[in-house]
Amino acid sequence: GAGVSQSPRYKVAKRGQDVALRCDPISGHVSLFWYQQALGQGPEFLTYFQNEAQLDKSGLPSDRFFAERPEGSVSTLKIQRTQQEDSAVYLCASSLVGLAGDEQFFGPGTRLTVL
């Protein structure tokens, strides 16, 4: 497919479990973004990659959150020791270059529910 894909689409975790969320950006897109969207809220920025370099992780809510993009393509967002407040939809977006003003293309998201 030509769009951004994310897997799994739905994830249920028990509190304390670790989870890994995958994002496949559009081929050739340099920039990749992760967002967290809580119920009834707009997406909130988590982190930004330019190729394999993580240039901004200021939005990660705690050190339990970790993201990587080792080969500058697929990215994984990992959450350790999940808590109930981590329940949200996690959105991935990619952009050809990622300069301010560029369009970001979003995946369908992964809905994480922590019990």
Next chain:
Amino acid sequence: AQSVTQLGSHVSVSEGALVLLRCNYSSSVPPYLFWYVQYPNQGLQLLLKYTTGATLVKGINGFEAEFKKSETSFHLTKPSAHMSDAAEYFCAVSDRTGGYQKVTFGTGTKLQVIP
């Protein structure tokens, strides 16, 4: 820090009526401005954006928005609502001075179209 305010978390219009979704931003320098639409269980899709030039911007699906610097607004309009327009709409801003596109989203407005 930039912020975005969307007035009205829910808006209902009759099919064929004017759609008006309000967005105001707070920034010392006019940012880049975006409207995204989100259908249920899907990612966000760009409707339109303002970067520079003409302040009236036309987007997809018959939507348009006007940037008004004096009012710090970027309201979204469509002359005649269609049932397929029922979705959640997000206004977003991106700092012009940033080297990359760190986007701040509003809390969203759910549009209901009544037959």
